[in-house]
Amino acid sequence: MKIFRIFVFLLAxxxxxxxxxxxxQDNESLELNEETRKNLSxxxxxxxxxxxxxxxxxxxxxxxxxLVHGFSTPSFLWEPTFQxxxxxxYRVLRFDLYGRGFSDRPDKDYGMTLFTTQLEELLAVLNIxxxxxxxxxxxxxxxxxxxTHENPHKVKKLILQDPLVNQILSERVSPxxxxxxxxxxxxxxxxxxxxxxxxxxxxxxxxxxWGEQFEQQTRYKGYRRAILSSMRYMSSHxxxxxxxxxxxTAMPKLLIWGTEDKTVLFSESxxxxxxMPEMLFEPIEGAGHVPSVEKPEIFNQILLRFLKQDLPx
Numbered sequence: 001m002k003i004f005r006i007f008v009f010l011l012a013x014x015x016x017x018x019x020x021x022x023x024x025q026d027n028e029s030l031e032l033n034e035e036t037r038k039n040l041s042x043x044x045x046x047x048x049x050x051x052x053x054x055x056x057x058x059x060x061x062x063x064x065x066x067l068v069h070g071f072s073t074p075s076f077l078w079e080p081t082f083q084x085x086x087x088x089x090y091r092v093l094r095f096d097l098y099g100r101g102f103s104d105r106p107d108k109d110y111g112m113t114l115f116t117t118q119l120e121e122l123l124a125v126l127n128i129x130x131x132x133x134x135x136x137x138x139x140x141x142x143x144x145x146x147x148t149h150e151n152p153h154k155v156k157k158l159i160l161q162d163p164l165v166n167q168i169l170s171e172r173v174s175p176x177x178x179x180x181x182x183x184x185x186x187x188x189x190x191x192x193x194x195x196x197x198x199x200x201x202x203x204x205x206x207x208x209x210w211g212e213q214f215e216q217q218t219r220y221k222g223y224r225r226a227i228l229s230s231m232r233y234m235s236s237h238x239x240x241x242x243x244x245x246x247x248x249t250a251m252p253k254l255l256i257w258g259t260e261d262k263t264v265l266f267s268e269s270x271x272x273x274x275x276m277p278e279m280l281f282e283p284i285e286g287a288g289h290v291p292s293v294e295k296p297e298i299f300n301q302i303l304l305r306f307l308k309q310d311l312p313x
Contacts, residue, residue: 027191028221032102036220040102047121049114050104054122055082058091064128065307067094068119070138070164071234072194072227074101076213077137080296081303088304095122097143099226101217110229111237116147123154133307135159137290138264139230142242149245156311157252159303162261162289165268166239173235176228186228191218194227207293243275253279254306256299258287280306 030036032051037044042055055075058064065085067078075094085092096103098118099110108114123129134155136144141163148155176182176190195218199211207213217223246253253276257269266283273281282302284291292299 027195027215027218028224030220032104032220032222037102042102044102045122045125047118047125049117049121050098050106052095052098052104052118052122053102054093054095054126056091056093056126057082057086058089060091062089062091063307064091064093064130064132066119066123066132066134067092068115068134068136068140068144069094069097069100070136070140071230072100073198073210073214074103074217076101077207077210077290077293079207079293081135081292081300084296084300085303090307093126093128095119096217097140099222099230102220105220105222105226107225108229109233110226111233112143112146112242115143116150119143119147120151131156133157133159135161135303136163137161137292139164139234141165142239145242145246148251149242149249152249152251155251157254157307158246159254159256159306160272161256161292161299162258162264163255163272164234164239164264165243165271167237168231168235173231177232177235182228182232183225186224190227190231191224194218240271240275243272247275252306252309252311254302255279255281256291256302257281257283258289258291258294259283259285260287261289263289 040053042053044051044053053075067075067081069075069077074096078094082092082094097115099105106114131154134144134148134157136142136159138161141160144158144160145163148158176185195215198214201210255269255272257266259266269281269283273279284295284298284302287295
């Protein structure tokens, strides 16, 4: 009986420590609602699936470029590209994917269907009906590819920047893919690591406020659930299938990739080149996962040349 009481006591202590650590690491204390959004920058629009945070600049009749970010960092990362295109006379739209930035965190699966639906609904509410140029970074790559092969009449030119090509290996996700365990580890390990990593890279990526801006989104309830859902989706969905379908869609395509990318390896570009040999490929020497931020002077000129190329007859 004494041994049993000791076991129960130790178990209670362990549970208390685990719960206490979860509470300590839980960064989500704020609600995203009409009241809290009054103090946030940018614009907000209600669509059938939820509220989307966005910025749209430029003349209504100017050529439009739509920017889609990736897995964990919201649309502020497009700042160098956004400002450059605006100064070049383009109309530019950037927005936060659901679960990121200041957009809603609906209780849904955070995969391609949710994100492409979000883009479709955002364009409809903003009354954007003319064909536009579309660019996706990292996880934004398969998102814009899915949107393009489903809506080829809406996209003039497609740009992929260091896109996610293959599904994440299950061993890299486990045990985050396990119910309850995954939710716990997301709170005490995954999100703190993402915050710390983005703070460390703030000076490297030439946006000094990057770390602070990244952390701000994590304080709103639902960010962790969205990130975990996307990780689980990317480990179970055959991502390359989006590009196999895209390859059947004829339109000008540009692939830009940093040769030193450690997040999505530069060597994965070979898969897309084989699938779409007609696609223009522009490696950027010495750049990592986000060349548009790390080497904007090179990236912007490549992008501008591509946008100014005449469309084939």
